[in-house]
Amino acid sequence: MSKIETAALVELQSMSNITIKPSDKGGAIVILDTDKYITEIERQLSDPSVYIRLRGDPTESFKRELNLMLQDAVQSNIITFSTFQYIWVEFPLVPLIYILPKIHKDPINPPGRPIVAGVGSLTSRAAEVLDKVISPLVQQTRSYVRDTTDFLQKLSEIGQLSDEFLLATFDVTSLYTSIPHVEGINAVKKLLCECGQYSSVEVNFFVQILSFILQKNFFKFQDKFYLQIRGTAMGSKVAPAYANSFMSWFEEEHVYSNALFTRHCCAWWRYIDDVFLLWRGDLESLSVFRDEINVVHQDIKFTMTADTHKIVFLDVEITKNIDRFHTRIYTKPTDRNQLLRYDSFHPSSVKKSVPISQFTRVCRIANDEDTVNDDLNKMEKKLGDRGYPKKVLQEGLSKVSNYSGPNKMKKNRMGQRVTFVSQYHTYSHQIQTVLNRHWHLLRESYPSISTFQQPPMMSFRRGGTIGSKLVRAEVPPVPKRFTFLGP
Numbered sequence: 377m378s379k380i381e382t383a384a385l386v387e388l389q390s391m392s393n394i395t396i397k398p399s400d401k402g403g404a405i406v407i408l409d410t411d412k413y414i415t416e417i418e419r420q421l422s423d424p425s426v427y428i429r430l431r432g433d434p435t436e437s438f439k440r441e442l443n444l445m446l447q448d449a450v451q452s453n454i455i456t457f458s459t460f461q462y463i464w465v466e467f468p469l470v471p472l473i474y475i476l477p478k479i480h481k482d483p484i485n486p487p488g489r490p491i492v493a494g495v496g497s498l499t500s501r502a503a504e505v506l507d508k509v510i511s512p513l514v515q516q517t518r519s520y521v522r523d524t525t526d527f528l529q530k531l532s533e534i535g536q537l538s539d540e541f542l543l544a545t546f547d548v549t550s551l552y553t554s555i556p557h558v559e560g561i562n563a564v565k566k567l568l569c570e571c572g573q574y575s576s577v578e579v580n581f582f583v584q585i586l587s588f589i590l591q592k593n594f595f596k597f598q599d600k601f602y603l604q605i606r607g608t609a610m611g612s613k614v615a616p617a618y619a620n621s622f623m624s625w626f627e628e629e630h631v632y633s634n635a636l637f638t639r640h641c642c643a644w645w646r647y648i649d650d651v652f653l654l655w656r657g658d659l660e661s662l663s664v665f666r667d668e669i670n671v672v673h674q675d676i677k678f679t680m681t682a683d684t685h686k687i688v689f690l691d692v693e694i695t696k697n698i699d700r701f702h703t704r705i706y707t708k709p710t711d712r713n714q715l716l717r718y719d720s721f722h723p724s725s726v727k728k729s730v731p732i733s734q735f736t737r738v739c740r741i742a743n744d745e746d747t748v749n750d751d752l753n754k755m756e757k758k759l760g761d762r763g764y765p766k767k768v769l770q771e772g773l774s775k776v777s778n779y780s781g782p783n784k785m786k787k788n789r790m791g792q793r794v795t796f797v798s799q800y801h802t803y804s805h806q807i808q809t810v811l812n813r814h815w816h817l818l819r820e821s822y823p824s825i826s827t828f829q830q831p832p833m834m835s836f837r838r839g840g841t842i843g844s845k846l847v848r849a850e851v852p853p854v855p856k857r858f859t860f861l862g863p
Contacts, residue, residue, distance in 0.1 A: 385842065385845060385846070388846055389845060389846065392410060393409070393410050393411075394407050394408065394409065394410055395407075395408045395409075395410045395413040395851065396408075396846045396847055397413075397474070397475070397476055397477055397847060398476060398843070398847065399476065399477055399478070399479045399480075399486075399710065400476040400477060400478045400479070400480070400488075400489045401478070401480055401708060401710065401711075402479070402480060402708050402710035402711040402712060403711060403712045403714035404479060404710060404711075404712045405712075405843070406477045406479060406486070408477060410851065412485065413475070413488075413851065414598070414851060416475060416486075416487065416488045417473065417474075417475055417488065417490075417597060420475070420488070420490055421473075421597065421602055425605075425606060426553050426604060426605065426606045426607065427602050427603065427604055427605065428602065428603050428605055429600060429601070429602055429603075430594060430601040430602060430603055431601075432601060433470065433596075433601055434592070434594055434601065434603075435468060435470060435498065438498055438592045438594070439468070439498060441588070441592075442464075442498060442499075442502070442588060442592075443464070445584060445585070445588065446460050446463060446464060447460075449581055452577070454577060454578060454581045455581070459505070462501055462505070463501045463502050463505055464501070465496065465497070465498055465500065465501055468496060468497050468498040468500075469495070469496040469497055470497070470595070470596050471492050471493060471494040471497045471594065471595040471596065471609075471611075472492070472493045472595060472596055472597070472849040472850050473490060473491070473492050473493075473595045473596070473597050473602070473849075474490075474491055474493065474849045474850075474851075475488025475489060475490050475491065476488060476489045476491060479710055480708060480709070480710045483710075489610065490553070490609070490610065491609070491610050491611045492593070492595045492604075492609035492610070492611040492612065493611055493849040494595075494609065494611050494612055498592070499588065499589045499592065499593075499612075500612075500613070502585050502588070502589060503589055503612045503613040503614040503615075504613045504614075505585075506582060506585055506586060506589070506613075506614045506617075507613045507614040507616075507617050509568075509574075509582055510564060510567065510568075510582075510614065510617040510618070510621060511616075511617045513567045513568070513571050513621075514567070514617050514620040514621055514624065516571075517567075517620070517624040518624070518627065518628075518632075519623075519624070519627055519644050519645055519646040519651070520620065520624075520645075520646065521645045521646060521647040521652075523647075523690075524690050524691055524692060524740075524741065525740060527645060527647070527652070527689065527690060527692065528692065528703065528740070528741065528743075530643070530645055531694070531701055531703070532743075534642075534643065534654070534701070540656050540657065541642070541654055541655065541656060541684075541696060542654070542655040542656075542657065542658070542659065542662055542682050542683070542684060543654065543655075543682065543683050543684070543685070543686065543687035543694060543696060544652075544653050544654075544655055544662060544680060544681065544682035544683075544687065545650065545651060545652055545653070545680070545681045545682075545687055545688070545689055546650075546651040546653065546666070546678040546679070546680055547649060547650055547651070547678065547679045547680075547681075548623070548649035548650075548651075548676060548677070548678055549677045549678070549679060550607075551607075551619055551623070551648070551649040551676075552607050552608055552609070552610050552615060552619060552649075553604075553606060553607035553608075554606070554607055554675040554676060554677075555606070555607045555608060555618070555619065555622045555675070556606060556675060557587070557590050557591065557605075557606065559622065559625070560590070560608070560618060560621070560622045561583060561586055561587055561590070562625070563621045563622045563624065563625035563626075564582075564583065564586055564618065564621045564622075565579060565583050566625060567621050567624070568582055568583070586614070586618070589608075589612065589614060590608060590618075593608065593609055593612075595609070597851075598851060606675075616648055619648055619649065620648060623646060623648070623649070626673065626676060627644075627646075629672075630669055630672040630673065631644065631669060634665065634668060634669065636657075636661060636664060636665040636668065637665060639657075640655050640656050640657040640661055640662070640665070641653055641654070641655060641656075641665075642654040642655070642656055647689075647690060650689065650690070651678075652687075652689040655682070659682055662680070662682055663680070666678055666680045684696070688706045691705060691706055691741070692704070692705070692706055692741055693705070693706040701743075702743060702744050702747065703741055703742060703743050704741060704742045704744075704747045704751055705737070705738060705741050705742065705751055713758050713761055713762065715730060715734065715758060715759060715762045716730050716762070717762050717763055718762060718763035718764045718765070718768070719763050721800070721839075722800065723800060723804065723834075723836060727764075727768075728768060728771070728772075730759070730764075731759050731764060731768060731769050731771075731772030731773075732772045732775050732776065734755050734758075734759065734772075735752060735755060735772050735773055735775075735776040736776050738751045738752050738755050739752075739776050752773065756769050756773070792826055792827045792830075793827060793830050793831075793832060793833045794827050794828070794832040794833070795832065795833050795835050796808075796811065796832040796833065796834055796835065797835045797836070797837060798834075798835075798836060798837070799836065799837050799839060800836035800837075800839060804834070804836070808834050811831065811832055812831045815828075815831045815832070
C-alpha cells in the first residue's frame with residue numbers, strides 16, 4: 377500500500393460515526409451510520425423473551441462452574457485429562473455481539489442478523505468438541521442436506537415428473553433465536569440415545585455440556601453484559617448441529633405425521649432452516665399444510681414460496697421441464713463480484729485455482745449444455761473483470777471441459793504429506809525451493825515414516841486484509857469530549 381492509501385485506511389479506522397460490515401448475503405460491503413447500527417442492536421436486545429441484561433461480567437463465576445463440571449468428568453473417567461486440557465480455556469475472551477445488515481430485505485434501514493463473536497471464549501472449545509459428536513448423527517437424519525452437491529444428487533434421483541407438481545421452499549423464521557432450550561436439549565439427547573454409540577453416562581455428560589453452552593451464552597455490547605435465554609447464538613461451533621437436531625425432532629413430531637404431508641409431499645429436504653419440497657397438489661392444499669405446521673409450535677413459524685415452474689434453493693435455480701429438472705447457478709440481485717482479484721498478494725497457485733473452482737461450480741450445478749455454456753461465459757466475464765488473464769481463464773476452461781454432473785470430477789489424491797504452514801510473503805517460493813531441495817535428508821533418514829516420502833505441502837495462514845482492519849465486532853468508542861476552563 378502507498379502512503380496515501382495507508383493514511384486513508386488509518387483515517388477510516390478512526391471514524392467512529394460510521395460502522396463497516398459485510399452484508400448478510402451477497403458479499404457487499406455496507407457502510408452504516410453508527411447510531412443506526414447501535415439502534416438496531418438495541419432493538420433486538422430489548423426483546424425480553426430472548427435476552428436479559430446482566431449486572432456485570434459473569435466470566436469468573438461461569439469459569440468455576442465449568443471447571444467443576446469438567447473435573448468431575450475426568451474423575452469419573454468420562455473424559456481424559458488431555459480432553460479436559462483441550463476444552464478448558466484458562467484466559468477466555470468475552471464474546472461480543474454484532475449484526476450483519478440484511479440489505480436484500482431493506483437497503484435503506486436494513487435489519488441485522490445477530491452474530492456472537494465467541495472465538496477464544498469460555499465455551500468455544502466445548503462447543504467445538506460437542507459439534508464433532510452431534511454432526512455425524514445429524515447427517516443421518518431423514519431430511520438432511522449437506523450442501524449444494526448433495527441437494528443436486530437428491531434431485532437427480534427423482535423419477536418421472538408430473539404436471540401436478542408444485543416447486544416450493546419453506547424458511548423457518550429466526551430459527552437460531554427461536555429454539556427453546558428444553559426442547560432443543562431433549563432433541564439432541566434423543567439423537568445421542570438412539571444412535572447407540574454412547575453410554576448413558578456419556579450422553580448425560582454431553583447434555584450437561586450442551587446445557588451449559590446454551591444457558592451461559594453471555595456477551596458484551598457497549599460495556600453492558602447480556603445473557604441469551606432462548607435459542608443459540610450464530611457464531612457458536614455447535615449452533616448448526618444443534619439447530620439441525622431440533623428441526624429433525626420437529627419434523628418427526630409435527631411434519632411427517634401430517635395428513636396433507638403424507639398425501640401430497642414427494643420430497644422434503646432441509647438445509648438447516650431452508651426447506652425444498654415437491655408438492656403433488658395445488659397451491660391451496662400447500663398453503664393449508666403450511667398453516668397447520670405453523671400452529672403446532674408457538675416459536676417455530678415457516679414462510680413459503682411456491683411456483684409451478686421455477687424456484688430457488690441455496691445457490692441453485694431449479695426449473696421444471698416436461699420430464700426433468702433443469703438447474704443452473706442462481707445469483708441474488710444484491711450479490712457483488714467478490715472473486716479474488718488476480719493482482720492481489722496471494723500465491724500464484726491460489727489465483728490459478730480460482731477459475732478452475734468457479735468453472736467447476738458452474739458445470740456441477742448446470743445440467744443442460746446450453747445453460748452450462750451460457751453460465752461459463754458469465755463466469756469468464758466476472759473473472760475477467762477481476763483481472764484474470766485470458767490465458768489463465770482458457771487453462772481453467774480446458775481443465776473442466778470433460779466435467780459432467782456433481783460426482784464426475786475426481787480429486788487428485790496426493791497421499792499423506794506433511795503440511796508446512798507459514799505466513800505468505802515474497803520469500804515463500806524460495807523457502808519452498810529450499811525445503812524441496814533438502815527434503816531427501818528426512819526421507820533417507822526415516823524411511824519407515826510414510827509422511828516423509830513426499831515433499832511437504834505448503835500452506836499459508838490468512839494474512840491481514842483491508843477488510844479485517846476496517847470490520848470489527850465491537851462498536852468503535854465515541855470520542856470523549858472535554859471542557860476546558862480558561863484562567
